[in-house]
Amino acid sequence: MEITFAGAAGTVTGSKHIIRLWDNKRVMLDCGMYQGLGKETYKLNNEDFANPSEIDAILLSHAHIDHSGLIPKFVKDGFEGDIFCTEATYALCEIMLRDSAYIQEADVHYSNKRHGRDEENAYHPLYTAKHVEKALEQFVIVRENESVKIIDGIEATFIPNGHILGSAAIYLNIDELSEQHTVLFTADIGRYGTSLIRDPDPVPQADYVICESTYGDRLHDRTIDAEQQLLSTLLHTFKEKKGKLIIPAFSLGRTQELVFALNKLDLHGLLPEVKIFVDSPLATDATDITRKYAHLLTKEVQRFCQSRKDPFGFNKLSYTKEISESKRLNASERPSVIISASGMADAGRVKHHIYHGIEDPKNTILFVGYAEPNSLAGKLQRGEKKVTIFGDEKEVKAEIVYIKSLSAHGDYEEMIKYLGYMNPGKVKKLFLVHGEPEVQQFFKKKLKEAGHHSIVIPSKNEKFST
Ligand SMILES: [Zn+2]
Structure with missing residues (x-):
């Protein structure tokens, strides 16, 4: 062999x-x-x-x-x-x-x-x-x-x-x-x-x-509760800074995990009246498949389904499919949460969200997964102060947060x-x-x-x- x-x-x-x-x-x-x-x-x-x-x-x-x-x-x-x-x-x-x-x-x-x-x-x-x-x-x-x-x-x-x-x-x-x-x-x-x-x-x-x-x-930090960290980042951005929380996330896996975590926080009455968007057609489709195969997931997800609740859907959450909706989100100044692909921020709609939001300190860009060091996400995670996006140099004024334990x-x-x-x-x-x-x-x-x-x-x- x-x-x-x-x-x-x-x-x-x-x-x-x-x-x-x-x-x-x-x-x-x-x-x-x-x-x-x-x-x-x-x-x-x-x-x-x-x-x-x-x-x-x-x-x-x-x-x-x-x-x-x-x-x-x-x-x-x-x-x-x-x-x-x-x-x-x-x-x-x-x-x-x-x-x-x-x-x-x-x-x-x-x-x-x-x-x-x-x-x-x-x-x-x-x-x-x-x-x-x-x-x-x-x-x-x-x-x-x-x-x-x-x-x-x-x-x-x-x-x-x-x-x-x-x-x-x-x-x-x-x-x-x-x-x-x-x-x-x-x-x-x-x-x-x-x-x-x-x-x-x-x-x-x-x-x-x-x-x-x-x-x-x-070693992923097991003393920090990732869901709590997600909540505190969201509250800080939404309530204190009144900005957007942009989360680059892989369409498959990471997005469903984030949505499930936010769903649980909402059920516990911990989320403010915030609009949460999953802005990725692929993530939307991957979520549909995850829902279909929910029987392969954890007991916690099974319990959710048994009580006729959708693990990946709740009032404050919308899935945007059309490109026009995505562009409207780019242009909007309203505080919101945008989960969008790709996780490395090198492609996809999230690159546009970062392009439009990175120079505003009110906003937060939250990373929740691995990024190649040379990718845009890798550079931002490393703390670079200037990055080039779509050929334009941008100053990094938005807050950069990384929840490592969500990997x-x-x-x-x-x-x-x-x-x-x-x-x-x-x-x-x-x-x-x-x-x-x-x-x-x-x-x-x-x-x-x-x-x-x-x-x-x-x-x-x-x-x-x-
Ligand atoms: Zn993999």
Whole structure:
């Protein structure tokens, strides 16, 4: 068996790893897009990392674009195999991938026009809606925690890992002539004790582990109640400053978590008469799917549904779909809460909200998730005083707040707890992926203290053979 770390090696996005067997059969774990890496992003996503016709199947951990976003390009380039994932992941991929194609077509059209590129020098989208529809036909739905044959010699089990709706770690039983191997791909490891997504399921012992490391250097603050912090930021902005609270949030996962938290605060009578807008058509669709699959969520959500309450809807909340409504929100001076995508603030409607609101100290921009350091969200989280948005330099006068404990990724203690279902002494190699290099070094140290050994931080396209 040979593993090639084709993406998310030393970076947090672009997840993709290829496993090759002795007979040259290959499966790929995830087929994710790079995001938030500035000008490099387009180039990285256009790189040929494998021959699509040589890959027999894709196993997809979850619907986030940095794990699923290059599937339509792979199909466009000749991939004809099956794409295995859970039912909720498939439902979410339908909207996520269609949206990804739509955004790319629109962005490329705008950029070519703005820079006056002729036919020869024009940029092209990585794929279009047509390729997404073709890719969706290749999806095969698997049930959680049930072993399924992928190809001769490989069986896979998708084990819910607490990250987002439908997400799963992938456990592989590999049978190669006289050798058997087990491989655990953790994908994005979720949290324990959150209100929306259930705790990660335990995982069986594996010979080889491919583990994420996004927050390998961080402990989420468990002494601060994230919901209380959200409330105090909202009250401070709305009541004291009379400004707007702009929250960049990923459409899938983070937005539903925020809405559920605000809903509960409202039920307890803690919210003022404030208008809250979810200004993202994709987030609205992702919320509909989350509602449909509410039976996969926590007991707290089940109780909500049983008492005939909508976890993702209440009086003060509206979902805006039309672009004209979004523009009206931009122009309005009225204090309000705007939750909008993308979480890294590099694209989407939230970029416009930030553009219009960033130079007013009355406003607050609240971050609730991971951002690539080079993205607009990354720069603001770092405290930069001037940023360029849509080619215009803007002074950062709005208040910048970051609630770190709302993340969908486990911190190093949670990841070590997750890996602790296994005996570290029996893991032959532990590969760290999906993290920034310094963070991975720190995580490696912590893992060693927890009894793990043979920890490898592969670089991009590095291969490992058994
Ligand atoms: Zn993810």
